[in-house]
Amino acid sequence: MLNERNLKDLLYQEFSRIGKSLSSPKRLEILDLLSQGPKSVEALSKATTMSVANVSQHLQTLNNARMVKFRKEGNYVIYELADDVISDFITSLHKLSEKQFSQVQQIKQEFLNANLDTEEVTLEELNERMEKGEILLLDVRPKEEYENAHIPGAVSIPMEELKEKLTSLPSNRDVVAYCRGIYCLWSVEAVKLLRNEGINAYRLEKSVQDWNEFQDHIN
Amino acid sequence: MLNERNLKDLLYQEFSRIGKSLSSPKRLEILDLLSQGPKSVEALSKATTMSVANVSQHLQTLNNARMVKFRKEGNYVIYELADDVISDFITSLHKLSEKQFSQVQQIKQEFLNANLDTEEVTLEELNERMEKGEILLLDVRPKEEYENAHIPGAVSIPMEELKEKLTSLPSNRDVVAYCRGIYCLWSVEAVKLLRNEGINAYRLEKSVQDWNEFQDHIN
DNA sequence: CAACTATTCAATGAAACACTTGAATAGAGG
DNA sequence: CCTCTATTCAAGTGTTTCATTGAATAGTTG
Numbered sequence: 001m002l003n004e005r006n007l008k009d010l011l012y013q014e015f016s017r018i019g020k021s022l023s024s025p026k027r028l029e030i031l032d033l034l035s036q037g038p039k040s041v042e043a044l045s046k047a048t049t050m051s052v053a054n055v056s057q058h059l060q061t062l063n064n065a066r067m068v069k070f071r072k073e074g075n076y077v078i079y080e081l082a083d084d085v086i087s088d089f090i091t092s093l094h095k096l097s098e099k100q101f102s103q104v105q106q107i108k109q110e111f112l113n114a115n116l117d118t119e120e121v122t123l124e125e126l127n128e129r130m131e132k133g134e135i136l137l138l139d140v141r142p143k144e145e146y147e148n149a150h151i152p153g154a155v156s157i158p159m160e161e162l163k164e165k166l167t168s169l170p171s172n173r174d175v176v177a178y179c180r181g182i183y184c185l186w187s188v189e190a191v192k193l194l195r196n197e198g199i200n201a202y203r204l205e206k207s208v209q210d211w212n213e214f215q216d217h218i219n
Numbered sequence: 220m221l222n223e224r225n226l227k228d229l230l231y232q233e234f235s236r237i238g239k240s241l242s243s244p245k246r247l248e249i250l251d252l253l254s255q256g257p258k259s260v261e262a263l264s265k266a267t268t269m270s271v272a273n274v275s276q277h278l279q280t281l282n283n284a285r286m287v288k289f290r291k292e293g294n295y296v297i298y299e300l301a302d303d304v305i306s307d308f309i310t311s312l313h314k315l316s317e318k319q320f321s322q323v324q325q326i327k328q329e330f331l332n333a334n335l336d337t338e339e340v341t342l343e344e345l346n347e348r349m350e351k352g353e354i355l356l357l358d359v360r361p362k363e364e365y366e367n368a369h370i371p372g373a374v375s376i377p378m379e380e381l382k383e384k385l386t387s388l389p390s391n392r393d394v395v396a397y398c399r400g401i402y403c404l405w406s407v408e409a410v411k412l413l414r415n416e417g418i419n420a421y422r423l424e425k426s427v428q429d430w431n432e433f434q435d436h437i438n
Numbered sequence: 439c440a441a442c443t444a445t446t447c448a449a450t451g452a453a454a455c456a457c458t459t460g461a462a463t464a465g466a467g468g
Numbered sequence: 469c470c471t472c473t474a475t476t477c478a479a480g481t482g483t484t485t486c487a488t489t490g491a492a493t494a495g496t497t498g
Contacts, residue, residue, distance in 0.1 A: 022238030
């Protein structure tokens, strides 16, 4: 028989399934990757340096919490976020974390300082200077992610191809590179490469999601 | 030395601390209770039917994740949510859960059906009829929670005192009872009691938080 | 249909966790 | 200053979760 205490236990158990899915660092990483677009198990395995079986297991628990869904496509199983709401939720988790963990900021800063004396670009600046045609915006994520969604006007050169294509870039325009957001470090790498080549390069810390939010705000 | 993989592991580990704090049903219940206002360890222990030591331990992990803060007051240690942002975050977790778990809805419905053929009141209705003075709004939460925050115009009669005060209620006005929100069942109890007394009683499923949100929306 | 690939399943040992119990602490009040 | 109370700490136990491994499955391609 269902009494009040039972009911509460049942309900909070259900609620906690979402919490559980967010309680593992690896699962959060998977969710972040999926927020850039659908991916196969193998692709996730590579990106996270986990075994395929392990990733599959995590995806299973995420699926139980209805955080992701999947479809079969040929030999592959393609996973994606179950819902736009979830992408928003993950973003708000990040914001909350950052707000309360100075440690997160510290870790990030330590790394960036060791790697780059970086000048940041804001979305406002970007918007302005894009319209004037003053800059070249570079999306250094994998091609699929660019195709899934990108900042309007951006050119896709995946990190892997950047070295070869360095010479084809204009040296008379400033270049701004972005990838998956604040904790994605490809853009840092890209800026380093470009500067070595004598190009004025800057890092945009923001992601496509941030861009969308920014657009919603000014409209 | 901090390399890219290390950095990611560290960062996601930090992020996951919030997830961890949301991964235990008991902790979620504690957080919900705290979103109604500050509470002592003992009070939480009673409300959740857990041992004091156990609650204390959970509060410790919540504190590590900066989800709660505490102050000492006489003999007692009073815990509360660390931040308004966290209350919002918990609310959005509930909404997300409800959206994806038909099971949650089902559990709730089964219980309510077994207990009450309930007519729900919407916030719009409430607003309208409150202004006309047609109804008496009853807050059946503990006095401290009422004092911490309540819907304007509501009268506080904690559940424990309701039985004794039944006769002092007007039988010529409709009564609407509310407590902590959709999963708080005191309002269900209250409506049952009131109807037995021949009073036209209805349940408001919403909470003070919902009311505040509603007010923000219409302004 | 045989070989191959991507994914999942099942079993293992190791680590993390929840809850209990009983002792320790620290503040309040007589 | 001693007692009482609320809370925390520390140790022990049983359970759940994790990553890893190797086998099983299912779908595709020759």
